[in-house]
Amino acid sequence: MTVARFWRKIPQRYNLIGTKCETCKRHFFPPRTFCPDCRREGKIVDHKFAGKGTVVTYTIIQTAPDQFASHGPYVLAIIKLDEGPQMTSQVVCDPSEAKIGMRVRSIFRRIATDGESGIIHYGTKFAPE
Amino acid sequence: MLIADYAGMATRHIPATRVEAACASGGLAFRQAVIAVASGMEDIVVAAGVEKMTDVEPGASTDALTGAADREWEGFVGATFPGLYAMIAQDYMHKYGMTREQLAQVAVKNHYNGARNPIAQFQQEITLNTVLKSTMVAEPLRLFDCSPITDGAAAVIVAPLDRAREFTDTPIKVLATAQASDSIALHDRRDISTLDATVAAGQRAFKMAKLSHKDINMVEVHDCFSIAEICAIEDLGFCKKGTAGKFTADGETALGGKIPVNTSGGLKACGHPVGATGIKQVNEIVQQLRGTAGKRQIDGATIGMTHNVGGTGATVAVHILGRV
Numbered sequence: 001m002t003v004a005r006f007w008r009k010i011p012q013r014y015n016l017i018g019t020k021c022e023t024c025k026r027h028f029f030p031p032r033t034f035c036p037d038c039r040r041e042g043k044i045v046d047h048k049f050a051g052k053g054t055v056v057t058y059t060i061i062q063t064a065p066d067q068f069a070s071h072g073p074y075v076l077a078i079i080k081l082d083e084g085p086q087m088t089s090q091v092v093c094d095p096s097e098a099k100i101g102m103r104v105r106s107i108f109r110r111i112a113t114d115g116e117s118g119i120i121h122y123g124t125k126f127a128p129e
Numbered sequence: 130m131l132i133a134d135y136a137g138m139a140t141r142h143i144p145a146t147r148v149e150a151a152c153a154s155g156g157l158a159f160r161q162a163v164i165a166v167a168s169g170m171e172d173i174v175v176a177a178g179v180e181k182m183t184d185v186e187p188g189a190s191t192d193a194l195t196g197a198a199d200r201e202w203e204g205f206v207g208a209t210f211p212g213l214y215a216m217i218a219q220d221y222m223h224k225y226g227m228t229r230e231q232l233a234q235v236a237v238k239n240h241y242n243g244a245r246n247p248i249a250q251f252q253q254e255i256t257l258n259t260v261l262k263s264t265m266v267a268e269p270l271r272l273f274d275c276s277p278i279t280d281g282a283a284a285v286i287v288a289p290l291d292r293a294r295e296f297t298d299t300p301i302k303v304l305a306t307a308q309a310s311d312s313i314a315l316h317d318r319r320d321i322s323t324l325d326a327t328v329a330a331g332q333r334a335f336k337m338a339k340l341s342h343k344d345i346n347m348v349e350v351h352d353c354f355s356i357a358e359i360c361a362i363e364d365l366g367f368c369k370k371g372t373a374g375k376f377t378a379d380g381e382t383a384l385g386g387k388i389p390v391n392t393s394g395g396l397k398a399c400g401h402p403v404g405a406t407g408i409k410q411v412n413e414i415v416q417q418l419r420g421t422a423g424k425r426q427i428d429g430a431t432i433g434m435t436h437n438v439g440g441t442g443a444t445v446a447v448h449i450l451g452r453v
Contacts, residue, residue: 059215060268068207078316086316
């Protein structure tokens with residue numbers, strides 16, 4: 001991923017900033033620029049998510065892609081944010097602690113590195129609440 | 130275009146189009162061929178798929194396959210394809226109580242069928258223990274829950290029915306072609322362990338053919354992972370949601386069962402040459418309908434179905450074929 005492409009995603013990546021439709025109150029993460037339900041009647045505004053949520057489902061990745069391999073096994077999960085949207089992220093905990101329904105909070109962490117001289121990607125992970 | 134050129138057809142200036150829909154590319158190519166012929170725009174169309182996956186190292190092929198998911202919001206945080214299907218499996222087992230052994234039976238059954246298919250990548254039978262003791266990839270999925278990296282190719286010739294006998298003594302009729310979409314990211318689905326695009330495409334296909342699941346003699350479903358076959362047979366209506374594990378363990382999807390599933394060995398044993406898979410599924414059903422499927426032949430087969438999935442369910446193509 002190029003540096004420029006990464007910068008464009010900073011509000012979403014670093015602060016969990018998505019959007020909300022003021023017409024139907026539905027929240028979107030990642031942000032949508034229009035509401036798929038209200039269409040032209042929708043009114044989209046930025047929304048900063050509280051970063052609290054619940055694990056809907058998870059897995060423990062044993063065979064990881066190269067840029068994640070140094071982590072060892074890690075917990076990958078779908079998290080339902082309290083405001084409604086679901087997102088995929090890692091949960092930083094002992095893999096044996098992971099379970100469906102566990103409460104988590106967002107944390108800012110290093111996600112991956114593009115080799116030894118490449119840029120370091122930061123973003124949102126979760127930890128037990 | 131590549132296929133047209135290497136087949137020596139490009140210099141004859143025939144139209145050639147590349148169809149890309151990840152693992153559903155073959156199914157969509159077949160559907161485009163059917164639409165082109167049915168509309169009268171073209172007389173004869175070849176739908177072909179080819180994949181040479183072993184030319185690159187495993188890391189490169191795994192990375193290319195991750196492109197079928199949401200790179201920005203799934204791949205970026207460390208999701209792998211087995212990882213996404215593992216989350217479907219975890220959700221499914223949590224909700225419906227399917228056992229690990231029931232899930233493993235999908236792979237055992239598909240290897241049994243593959244052992245009866247002379248073009249299958251893996252022609253060896255396996256036992257439950259082969260699956261349960263294989264390397265953990267992404268919990269709860271193990272190596273033998275996953276389809277392999279495959280080199281392969283397949284082609285289907287589509288022609289109007291009134292001309293088909295010019296080319297073959299045993300034409301097979303396309304009774305329905307259907308397609309549906311869903312979100313690219315798994316986390317945006319209504320239900321993690323239901324592929325709504327499979328439900329929609331299946332219903333559209335049955336409606337178009339004026340048939341129900343009871344009329345289908347055998348089905349090739351997209352078992353890129355064992356859990357994918359479990360979801361597919363439920364979402365297509367062959368058994369109730371939450372019961373496919375028992376249905377499989379009871380032998381209802383085996384050769385001679387209520388609805389034989391993946392008589393070819395499926396993606397697991399016959400192989401998963403990504404872009405060719407959807408075409409290969411059609412080939413298997415055609416062989417079954419012609420009565421040329423050898424040791425895996427379903428007696429008296431008259432109607433069959435194919436189900437091809439792109440990503441974790443973002444694109445689904447379903448076809449129903451029948452004997453003329």
